[in-house]
Every structure is written in C-alpha cells, then in structure tokens.
Amino acid sequence: MSADRSGPKRGSKPLAMAGGPPPPRPAPTPAEVRESLIPGVKYVIPVASGKGGVGKSTVSANIALALAADGARVGIMDGDVYGPSIPLILGVKDKPTPGPNGLLPVERYGIKVISMSFFLPPGEALIWRGPMLSKTIDQFLGGVEWGELDYLIVDLPPGTGDIQLSLCQKIPLTGAVIVSTPQDAALRVAERAVFMFQKLKCPILGIVENMSHFLCPSCGNREEIFGSGGCRKTGERLGIAFLGEIPLDTQIRIDSDRGRPTVIDAPESPQALAFRQIAENLVARIESQAKETARSGETRITF
Ligand SMILES: Nc1ncnc2c1ncn2[C@@H]1O[C@H](COP(=O)(O)OP(=O)(O)O)[C@@H](O)[C@H]1O
Numbered sequence: 519m520s521a522d523r524s525g526p527k528r529g530s531k532p533l534a535m536a537g538g539p540p541p542p543r544p545a546p547t548p549a550e551v552r553e554s555l556i557p558g559v560k561y562v563i564p565v566a567s568g569k570g571g572v573g574k575s576t577v578s579a580n581i582a583l584a585l586a587a588d589g590a591r592v593g594i595m596d597g598d599v600y601g602p603s604i605p606l607i608l609g610v611k612d613k614p615t616p617g618p619n620g621l622l623p624v625e626r627y628g629i630k631v632i633s634m635s636f637f638l639p640p641g642e643a644l645i646w647r648g649p650m651l652s653k654t655i656d657q658f659l660g661g662v663e664w665g666e667l668d669y670l671i672v673d674l675p676p677g678t679g680d681i682q683l684s685l686c687q688k689i690p691l692t693g694a695v696i697v698s699t700p701q702d703a704a705l706r707v708a709e710r711a712v713f714m715f716q717k718l719k720c721p722i723l724g725i726v727e728n729m730s731h732f733l734c735p736s737c738g739n740r741e742e743i744f745g746s747g748g749c750r751k752t753g754e755r756l757g758i759a760f761l762g763e764i765p766l767d768t769q770i771r772i773d774s775d776r777g778r779p780t781v782i783d784a785p786e787s788p789q790a791l792a793f794r795q796i797a798e799n800l801v802a803r804i805e806s807q808a809k810e811t812a813r814s815g816e817t818r819i820t821f
C-alpha cells in the first residue's frame with residue numbers, strides 16, 4: 519500500500535515534529551511582568567479620583583512622606599503625565615540621572631521620585647495619544663531603578679483614561695486609594711473610578727475625604743463648604759473603607775506651593791497628623807487585605 523502523501527487533513531492538528539517551530543510561549547502573567555519590571559517593589563498603590571483638583575497629588579505626596587517617616591522605603595511615581603505636579607509639591611530641583619540598569623529616580627525628603635516634568639522643557643505640554651502613554655508607564659516602571667521599596671505610590675491623573683488602564687493591565691496593584699471632596703458632583707465621578715478599578719480587578723483600599731471642612735482661623739467656625747460626610751457615606755454604600763479626612767486648610771496649600779509638604783514642614787500639626795493617620799489606616803488595610811488573600815488562597819496580591 520502506498521503512503522498517504524496528501525499531508526494533514528484540513529482541521530487536523532499539526533504534528534509536533536522534531537526540529538519544528540517551538541510551541542508559542544504563554545503570555546506572561548501580571549505577576550511575572552511585575553517581577554521583570556519592578557522586582558524590588560512590594561506594594562503598588564495608585565491614588566485616583568474622578569475629578570481633577572480634589573487633592574490627589576497633595577494626598578499622594580503627604581501619604582508617601584508619612585509612610586517614609588514611619589521607616590518604610592517609599593517611591594512616588596507621578597503618573598499624571600499631562601499635569602505633573604509631584605516635583606513642585608516636593609520642591610524637587612534635581613533631575614534623574616542614568617544608572618547602570620536604568621534611570622535613577624530623584625531622592626527628596628527620603629523618598630524616590632519620577633515624573634514626566636523631569637523630561638519636559640518648562641512650559642511645554644505633552645501632546646500624546648494612548649499608545650505613547652502606555653509606553654511611558656513601561657518606562658516609569660521598568661526603565662527606572664526603583665530598587666527595594668515597600669511602597670510605590672502612583673499619583674494618577676483624574677478620570678478613567680489610558681494611564682489608569684495601562685497601569686492596571688501591566689502589573690498587579692495592591693489596591694487603589696480614591697480621593698474625593700464630600701461634594702456630590704465629585705463623588706458621582708469618583709464612583710466611576712471605583713467602578714473602573716473593580717472592573718480591572720484592582721482592589722480598592724479605601725477612600726480619603728479631602729477638603730472635608732474649613733476651620734475659620736479668625737472665628738474658629740467650622741464651614742462644610744463641600745457638604746459633610748459624603749465620602750464616608752459613599753464608602754459605606756460601595757463597601758469601601760473610609761481612610762480619613764483632611765480639612766481644607768490654607769497652610770496645606772501654602773506648604774505644597776513652596777515644595778515643603780505639611781508632613782515635612784509641620785509634622786506635629788493637626789493637618790500633618792490627619793495625613794499620618796490616613797497613612798496608618800492604609801497600612802492597616804493593606805495588612806488585613808494580605809491576610810484575607812492568604813486565607814482565601816488567592817495569589818494575586820500576596821507578595
Ligand atoms: N486639603 C487642602 N487644603 C487646601 N488646599 C488644598 C488641599 N488639598 C489640595 N489643595 C490645593 O488644591 C489644589 C489642587 O490639589 P492637587 O493635589 O493638585 O489636586 P489633584 O491632584 O487632584 O488635581 C492645589 O493647589 C493644592 O495645593
């Protein structure tokens with residue numbers, strides 16, 4: 519009987535032949551990508567909001583400094599590539615320098631900093647589309663020598679855009695912190711950010727109420743300019759922990775504008791203590807989340 523030379527029948531599986539092409543490698547898991555991009559970083563915490571101007575960058579910087587003041591190794595990545603403000607808030611004058619394995623982040627007040635503003639001539643704006651933003655996230659993660667860190671705080675732009683999406687898809691995140699004012703208009707948009715993180719399987723560690731009230735320095739009267747208790751109530755409704763509140767305070771704004779955040783400038787002031795309490799609550803949330811995760815046998819956010 520002659521051999522059938524017609525080759526494999528349509529639809530039949532190709533035979534694994536010696537010398538044939540190797541089977542395609544499975545796509546790396548987020549944990550493997552993280553291991554290759556930021557191998558020494560333990561917890562990655564994006565700080566997000568729906569609206570702009572609610573104080574994400576102020577809260578990110580002060581929380582990062584509060585964590586460092588408690589002895590943690592901390593980095594802050596300014597993910598707001600269109601409106602980078604972390605170097606201003608931290609009063610950074612230096613630029614990152616090249617190291618043997620990537621850019622060395624600038625160090626300021628004991629934390630490591632990277633921001634798009636280091637790479638933009640003063641006054642110039644970034645005019646980029648989505649794919650470039652995704653590459654920037656790659657660069658800020660894998661192209662920077664973060665070294666060994668306990669916490670990498672990522673200050674995000676407002677909303678639910680490309681940067682948020684890229685970050686969530688590239689590496690496993692420990693959990694997001696949502697910042698909002700207690701105003702309904704801000705909270706409604708903050709809920710969209712919550713929805714996005716949940717959809718992308720990033721846990722939410724909690725919500726911070728910024729500009730929660732104003733204490734009049736002359737008469738001591740408490741003004742609830744944006745309403746009262748909105749973030750706590752929204753947190754309860756959505757099953758999100760309330761991490762604490764920061765007053766609307768002129769000194770916080772002044773400290774940020776002159777590059778000496780409140781936690782550095784007046785660490786024992788009531789304003790700084792409010793930031794430090796939030797950092798403490800955040801650490802407690804991370805620890806309890808890690809325990810829950812270990813108990814449920816899930817591997818996604820156990821380190
Ligand atoms: N609790 C606060 N009290 C007073 N001013 C604040 C407070 N939080 C933020 N600010 C000021 O509000 C402005 C917006 O804050 P920012 O942190 O840049 O917001 P976002 O990053 O959400 O756009 C800044 O001028 C900042 O100094």
Ligand SMILES: [Mg+2]
Nearest residue numbers: 574575598603
């Ligand atoms: Mg900002």
